[in-house]
Amino acid sequence: xxxxxxxxxxxxxxxxxxxxxxxxxxxxxxxxxxxxxxxxxxxxxxxxxxxxxxxxxxxxxxxxxxxxxxxxxxxxxxxxxxxxxxxxxxxxxxxxxxxxxxxxxxxxxxxxx
Amino acid sequence: xxxxxxxxxxxxxxxxxxxxxxxxxxxxxxxxxxxxxxxxxxxxxxxxxxxxxxxxxxxxxxxxxxxxxxxxxxxxxxxxxxxxxxxxxxxxxxxxxxxxxxxxxxxxxx
Numbered sequence: 299x300x301x302x303x304x305x306x307x308x309x310x311x312x313x314x315x316x317x318x319x320x321x322x323x324x325x326x327x328x329x330x331x332x333x334x335x336x337x338x339x340x341x342x343x344x345x346x347x348x349x350x351x352x353x354x355x356x357x358x359x360x361x362x363x364x365x366x367x368x369x370x371x372x373x374x375x376x377x378x379x380x381x382x383x384x385x386x387x388x389x390x391x392x393x394x395x396x397x398x399x400x401x402x403x404x405x406x407x408x409x410x411x
Numbered sequence: 412x413x414x415x416x417x418x419x420x421x422x423x424x425x426x427x428x429x430x431x432x433x434x435x436x437x438x439x440x441x442x443x444x445x446x447x448x449x450x451x452x453x454x455x456x457x458x459x460x461x462x463x464x465x466x467x468x469x470x471x472x473x474x475x476x477x478x479x480x481x482x483x484x485x486x487x488x489x490x491x492x493x494x495x496x497x498x499x500x501x502x503x504x505x506x507x508x509x510x511x512x513x514x515x516x517x518x519x520x521x
Contacts, residue, residue, distance in 0.1 A: 329507055338419070340498050340511030341455065354508055389454060393507065398443060400509070402454035 300324070302403035304390050310409045311380055319375040319406045323392030330373050331400060332365055333389040341389055347373060348395065380410045412437050415501050417512035425520050428489050432515045434499030435481045443502035444475055444482050448495045449514065455498055458484075489519045 303322040311317050323330050328349055333341035343357040350370045358364070362380075367373040377384055387407050391400040417434045424430045436444075444461035459466065461473040461482050472485040482501075486493055499512035 333511075338513070340415075340513045343508060343510065346508055397507075398445070398460055399457045400507075402456070404454050 302390055302392055302401055304388075304403040304406050306406060307404065308407045308409075310411065312411050313380060313382060315380050315410075317377050317380055317408065319377075319388050319408070321373045321375070321390030321392075321403060323371065323373070323390070324401055325371075326394070327392035327397075327401070328370065328395040329393045329397070329400075330367060331391045331393075332373070332375050333391065335387045335389055335405070344375070377408075380408075382410050384408060385410045413512075414438060414503070414510045415499055415512040417499050417515050419513055419515060421516040421518050423518045423520055424489055426489055426491060428519075429485065429487045430489055430517065431483055431485045432497055432499075432517075433481050433483050434501075434512055434515075435479075436499075436501040436510075437480070438501070438503060439480060441501045441503070443509070444473075445500040445509070446471075446473055446482075446484050447498040447500055447511075449498055450495050455511075458497070486517075489517075491519050491521060493517060494519045 305320045330347040332344040335341045345355040347367045362378045365375045387405040389405045391402045393400045446458040447455040448458045449455040465474040470487045474483045496514040496516045498514045502509045
């Protein structure tokens with residue numbers, strides 16, 4: 299079956315611009331996670347959705363970052379006024395409710411010039 | 412202190428060697444523990460969960476020491492294909508939020 303998909307795979311933008319990153323979880327997975335991974339680091343938690351609601355957004359670094367999941371499936375991570383420090387790979391993962399394993403998408407590599 | 416700490420390596424080992432990684436965690440309330448594998452420029456994938464009694468999957472053995480708050484991963488008879496970064500993952504208590512370590516890089520040499 300289809301795994302987690304993320305689009306775009308690469309995004310290059312200029313400082314100050316707005317970007318949207320999309321995640322399509324595995325069908326039937328109610329839990330969805332966003333992470334950010336910088337070179338040489340492990341994935342850093344950003345936000346977790348259970349269904350449509352954000353159960354925990356404590357990892358969002360500041361109010362320039364926002365994520366939605368309006369129908370409990372696809373999620374969009376939105377970054378306003380991008381900064382060079384936002385450059386990283388943004389990973390999305392999904393899991394069954396109560397499931398222990400998270401299934402990751404291939405990530406979106408964001409480069410802010 | 413970081414929530415999850417790992418030696419970043421790299422560990423360079425010859426084929427056929429046995430190698431072990433440790434990972435320490437700070438939250439004594441953590442209940443779930445995992446090892447994920449991440450190949451270069453790829454997404455992380457679950458290698459194995461870590462159970463209180465320890466568990467084995469082929470050449471891989473995972474153990475948990477709650478008293479000392481660390482988990483370990485042992486790889487026997489290393490293969491070239493084992494070269495990857497191994498991420499220690501610990502739940503942060505409560506529900507499904509987890510914290511990843513920085514990863515330990517393993518390079519198996521012919």
